[in-house]
Structure formats: structure tokens, C-alpha cells
Amino acid sequence: MKPSMVLSRVRFLNGEIVDIAMENGRITGLHEPGTVSGTQTINGEGLYVSSGWIDMHVHAFPAFDPYGDEIDAIGIQGGCTTIVDAGSCGADRIHELAASRKQSHTRLFAFLNISRIGLERTDELSQLHWIDETAVMQALENHADFIIGLKARISSSVVGENGITPLRRAIQFAEDTGLPIMTHIGSAPPLIEEIMPLLRSRDMVTHYLNGKANNLFDEKGLPKSVLTDAIERGVKLDVGHGTASFSFETAQQAKDAGISLHTISTDIYRGNRLNGPVYNMANVLTKFLTLGYTLTEVIEAVTTAPAAWLDRPELGRIQVGDAANLTLFSIEPRPSRLIDSEGRTYTSTHTIQAEGVILNDQYFTCPIRA
Ligand SMILES: [Zn+2]
Incomplete structure (x- = not known):
């Protein structure tokens, strides 16, 4: 049976790339990348995932x-x-x-x-x-x-x-x-x-x-x-x-x-x-x-x-049996102008961008651009 949701080809912080299968809001399996699909499949290629x-x-x-x-x-x-x-x-x-x-x-x-x-x-x-x-x-x-x-x-x-x-x-x-x-x-x-x-x-x-x-x-x-x-x-x-x-x-x-x-x-x-x-x-x-x-x-x-x-x-944590509570994000090779509370600015070489979250058995994209 197909899982209800699959997050495909996402990268953990340690570099490992996986498919995350979910059913009724719970993680049911971590699989080799590109090996499972769900009723809803979210393509996570190029993205990181964390809890x-x-x-x-x-x-x-x-x-x-x-x-x-x-x-x-x-x-x-x-x-x-x-x-x-x-x-x-x-x-x-x-x-x-x-x-x-x-x-x-x-x-x-x-x-x-x-x-x-x-x-x-x-x-x-x-x-x-x-x-x-x-x-x-x-x-x-x-x-x-x-x-x-x-x-x-x-x-x-x-x-x-x-x-x-x-x-x-x-x-x-x-x-x-x-x-x-x-x-x-x-x-x-x-x-x-x-x-x-x-x-x-x-x-x-x-x-x-x-x-x-x-x-x-x-x-x-x-x-x-x-x-x-x-x-x-x-x-x-x-x-x-x-x-x-x-x-x-x-x-x-x-x-x-x-x-x-x-x-x-x-x-x-x-x-x-x-x-x-x-x-x-x-x-x-x-x-x-x-x-x-x-x-x-x-x-x-x-x-x-x-x-x-x-x-x-x-x-x-991201663990089989736990409720799926995930953030998908990217590290984009584009500069951001960063301002501190004193008005001092830095320019970054890379920008962390939130792309989506999975919570309560739903996937939400993040509309806010960093
Ligand atoms: Zn406060």
C-alpha cells in the first residue's frame, strides 16, 4: 500500500539523502532516495530536512x-x-x-x-x-x-x-x-x-x-x-x-x-x-x-x-513511529544583507531559506522569503 505522504530525496544535515514515508501524520519509514512514492509526494531534491x-x-x-x-x-x-x-x-x-x-x-x-x-x-x-x-x-x-x-x-x-x-x-x-x-x-x-x-x-x-x-x-x-x-x-x-x-x-x-x-x-x-x-x-x-x-x-x-x-x-528528532514534524530548507548561494539591532550591516555569501513544513499530517509551503 502507498503511504499517504512521501518526502522524496531530502538531505539530512549529515549529508545522507532519503525518502521519508508518512501515514496519518506519523513517520513510517526512511528509505533509499527515489524508491517510494505516496498518495502525495513532495519533491525534496536539493533541500535539507530537519525536525x-x-x-x-x-x-x-x-x-x-x-x-x-x-x-x-x-x-x-x-x-x-x-x-x-x-x-x-x-x-x-x-x-x-x-x-x-x-x-x-x-x-x-x-x-x-x-x-x-x-x-x-x-x-x-x-x-x-x-x-x-x-x-x-x-x-x-x-x-x-x-x-x-x-x-x-x-x-x-x-x-x-x-x-x-x-x-x-x-x-x-x-x-x-x-x-x-x-x-x-x-x-x-x-x-x-x-x-x-x-x-x-x-x-x-x-x-x-x-x-x-x-x-x-x-x-x-x-x-x-x-x-x-x-x-x-x-x-x-x-x-x-x-x-x-x-x-x-x-x-x-x-x-x-x-x-x-x-x-x-x-x-x-x-x-x-x-x-x-x-x-x-x-x-x-x-x-x-x-x-x-x-x-x-x-x-x-x-x-x-x-x-x-x-x-x-x-x-x-526524525524517527520512525514519531509524529512527522519537519522543516524543509535550502542554502542558496546568494547574498543577503543582514542588519543587527545597532544598524550595522553584514552581507552573507549564502542564505538559509525555509521552503516548507510538515505538521499535523499536512504539508505547508513557506511563503516568506529570507
Ligand atoms: Zn520578547
């Missing part, structure tokens, strides 16, 4: 304009089968974000903002009464399958006069619930030297390559000890490119210091998708290829690494 890309930091709650976006516009249309909303919503509106999954194809998880108002205002931690323990605990109970961690944005414009206190509250909630936290870093106060020592194994720092004064590298461009100590403790680093949080100079410093990639994420929302400097995941991945990371390192940072962090390893 579906995972973006650990997006804003998928369109009501918070411009700091939100449509789920599929930042998900499957750009090659990401799984996206994680990074604290757009707090306890007041997380149920709306959870419900919005019904209207979209992309798999969505969320960090719960410890501020009940979420990004309704961008100074959401400037009043401590917005950090409401009862509301946080109720939201976690109601959405245990959806909320994968807690978000606390710890920079001056967000916390106002409250300094490190909101982060201490976040860690207390995390200790009480067993959830990890994602901390955003940016301008002081609080100082990065106050923030980093509080983070625990598996907690995640987003925006670690920002080029602001209060960042993780010293004036010589070397990693500060609070960074190397945190890595040693098992704290994870997330890119969270965003409008203001990715500097080529800082990224080069991290590369030169031998700091490995963990997760590459976009911090995408409507504003920085349409006007840059983020545009889409493929564009951000091309930046890391241009910095000199290997294709395998770059793709692992949106597949196996986030899947392991999420404790959902099946999302990061």
Missing part, C-alpha cells in the same frame, strides 16, 4: 500591537513548527492566548509573564502589586499543558524603581512550582552582576548577545565572570534577537570566547518582522552561519537544543 524548527522567543498575541503577531505568520510560514510565546501574557489574558491555538496550525507554548498584565504595558514589573502570586498559581493550574516556564523582563524600563525584586519573586515562584524561568536582560538597573548569580540550572537568559552597556561582556570584549559562572551552573543562553537585542559585535565576542550556541530565537513580532531587523527565523539563522557557526550548530539551536530544554525530545 521542525522551534523558536523559543516570539510574541504571538496580536492584541498587543505592535508587540504581538499572528501565530502562523511567525510560525509555519517562516519554517517554525513550534513557537514559544515569551511572556506576552500574564495571568489576566493567558487563557486568550491558549485559546488562540485553535485558530492556527503552528504548535504554541508559552512562558507566563509573572506580571498579571503581561505586555499590556511595557513597564509591566514597575508596580509590585501586578505580581500576584494567587493569579500566577491559578494560571499555571489552568494551563499546565501550555505554560512551560515563567518570564521576567529584568531591565530598567520594565522594573522601574523595583530593581532586582521582581526577579527574586520570579525565582520564588519557580522554586515553588518546579518551572524554569526565562529572564530578559537589558539596560541597568539592575546590574547584570546582580541578575546572573540568581539564575539556576536550566533557567534561561534571553538577549544574551545584546550590545547595550549592561551586557555580558567587558570593555575588552571578554565574557564577564557572571556569564562564565552561569554557564558552568547550567544556565542556558537564548538569542532573542528582537528590535534592540542582537549585536554583531557582541555575537563575535561570544564566538571568539568559544561560547557555544544553545537556542537561537527571534523575539519576533509584527513591527520587527515587517520592518526588520528580525524579518524571520531563516534570516536570523543566516546571521549565525555568517558569524562562522557550522550549519549543524545553527540548526541544532532551533531543533534538538530547544526540544531537550522543553523536555520534549521527540520534537527534535
